[in-house]
Amino acid sequence: MRISTAQYYETTAANYQRNFNKAIATSNEASSLTRINTAADDPLGAGRLLKLGQQSAALEQYTTNINTTKSALSLQETTLTSIGSALQRAKEIGLAANNGIATDADRKAYAAEISQIQQQVLGLMNSKDANGNYLFAGSKTDTPPYSPNSDGTFSYSGDQSSIDLGIGDGMTVATNTTGWDAFQQTINTSRTQTSMTAPAVDDGRVVLSQGTVGTAATYNAKFAGGEPYTVSFLSSTQLKITDALGNDVTAEASQNGVISNRNGANQQVSFRGVDLQLNINLKAGDTNPDAVIAGHSFTLSATPDTFNTSRSPGNVSTAVITSSTVTDQAAYNKAFPAGGAVLKFTSATDFDLYAAPVTADSRPVSSGTMVGNNATAAGVTFAVNGPPTGGDQFVSQSNDHQTQNVLDTLGKMITALNTPIDGDAVAKQKFQGAMEAGLGNIDSATNQLGSAVTSIGARGQSLDSQTTTNESLTLANTATQSSIRDSDPAEVMTRLTLQQTMLQAAQLAFSKITSLGLFNKI
Structure with a gap:
């Protein structure tokens, strides 16, 4: 067959351009020692690199989460340890005050010191982290977990939710310690x-x-x-x-x-x-x-159960609940909401009792009409001071005294220490009983703190173990990516030398063949 001069030039130029591009690509590969720069270089390898890159990013995030969690747990452990030290001092004071030779003046001085310890412990329970989040409030990180009530007791306003972060494939760990776990579940020995x-x-x-x-x-x-x-x-x-x-x-x-x-x-x-x-x-x-x-x-x-009842801020009237008392134990056991109740007045005398919180589809668990100044619902009689208005709401939380936070324990000890007993043998014996109860509850609170610190330690061990696992996975990931993406320097240089030699040969061949044209014979 015959090939035209134009066709020959086009074919030779295309082959030369293709060989030239390969040589340039290999030259770039030799410079970067990277075999895959685009998916076109190796579609299968590029897909594997994409998955490995995703795993690498996840491992980096796990490392960040682990470091964040370690920092948070370390701060919580330090705070709990400080609370434990304060309680140890309160116990020493209680033992000194209960030794039988202290005077009323001594006990008042002891009461003042325990009062300072109570405020110190309250401050530690309401500690914040570097971001301004409360440590022991659960998921309510913008709410102080502990606040005083009008009767001198303290209420927990946080929740029981843990804040979990992923530290490995399918593995999470709680970054927080709730006040519910660390303080609210302290067994009350004086119940x-x-x-x-x-x-x-x-x-x-x-x-x-x-x-x-x-x-x-x-x-x-x-x-x-x-x-x-x-x-x-x-x-x-x-x-x-x-x-x-x-x-x-x-x-x-x-x-x-x-x-x-x-x-x-x-x-x-x-x-x-x-x-x-x-x-x-x-x-x-x-x-x-x-x-x-x-x-x-x-x-x-x-x-018996007691109640902390407060008026809602949006109430129109100035009516308040002055006392809440169980008057029908059977009805109380059967109907009063364990998680808290809301007493809502539908008129100046009629009311409904709901389980808290009240939603659009809530149904009352008890209803009634006031008798005198008393509203009785679900076995509990609420004494109302002042006429209520329809729409007024009062929130009531029961306390079964099975548990008692240490702030309340310290408060009871302060009250006992401030009560004069000098010269009154009977009062002194009652005081000793009150102090024994307080010391027992401090021991119980210390045990609860110990459980919380143990939980933090266990999570810390999990973090250390997972860190080791993640580091091994990171090394394996890096090695696998390198084996897919990176070039062998010797192989690349050999290939580049071959391609450059072939390109030079092609140039010489093209030069020789073009000199054989008929135009050279004219």
Whole structure:
């Protein structure tokens, strides 16, 4: 076949341009040692690099999350440790005040110091991080977790939500510690109460403390089923305990109810997980201890639920709730919302009680009409001061006293320390019982703090372990990307030399062949 001169030139030029482009591409590859610059260089390899790049970006984000979490947990641990140190000092003060030789002046000084510790602990509980977020408020990072109530107690305004960050494929860790976990679940050891029923006027001869929960498992299993109990003194050396049905359960008391009649002796009576401090105070002229002690009696029961009730800021009237009391235990147990309630007046006298929070589709759990100044709903009677207006709302949160935050514990200790007792043996014995309860709750709060610190430590170990895993994955990812993307310098230089040689040969061949044209023969 014959090839025209024009066709030959076009074909040769195209081949030369193609070889030239390859040489240029290989020259660039030799300079950068990068084999894949665009997807056209290696479609399959480019796809793998894209996936590896996504994994690499995720690993970088995991590293950032881990560093952020470590910083947050470190700050939380430091804060909890500081709270623990403050509570240890409060315990030392409580022990010093309860040593039997402190005076009223000493106790007032101790009260002032514990008051300072209470404010210090409150400040630590409301600590913020570098971004201004509250450490222990859960997901409500812009809300102070603890605030004082009008009655001197403190309420938790945070929630129980954890803020989770991813630290590995399918693995997250909580970056926060909620106040609910660190402070609100502190077991309240002083959740029982006693009340003298005989004689009608307390003669001070028998002092029985409010009691502390010494063995929680026994208390939870047995105590509630038989309350209220009656503790009767048959003599100065024997007491009797009967349950709500009148059954004699004295056999479950320590020493089967045998007590000592030693004057002023601080002795312990344990019953169904509750430890009671008992003092017998014989007076001058009490020649027959059995006769003067027999007939004394007390009721023993769990502390009834109390309520923190406040008016809503949008109320039109100035009416307030002055007290909230359980008046029908069965109705209360059945209907009162455990998570809080909202008392809403539909008129000056009619009202509905809702479970909090109230939404558009909420339905009342109880309704009624005021009788005098009282509104009774779901077994709870609310005393209203001032006439309400339709639309007024009051928020009520119940407290079952199973738990008690340490701020309230310190508050009770401050009250006890500020109460004068010098020269009053009975008052002193009651004070000692109050201090024993406070010291027990400080120990309980310290244990709760320890659990929170342990949780932080466990998460820290998980972060360290995952850091090691992520570093290994990062190294493997980098090596794999390099094997796909990077060139072998020796192979590239060999290929470049070959292509440059072929390009030079093509130039020489083209020059020789073009000299064979007919035009050269004219």
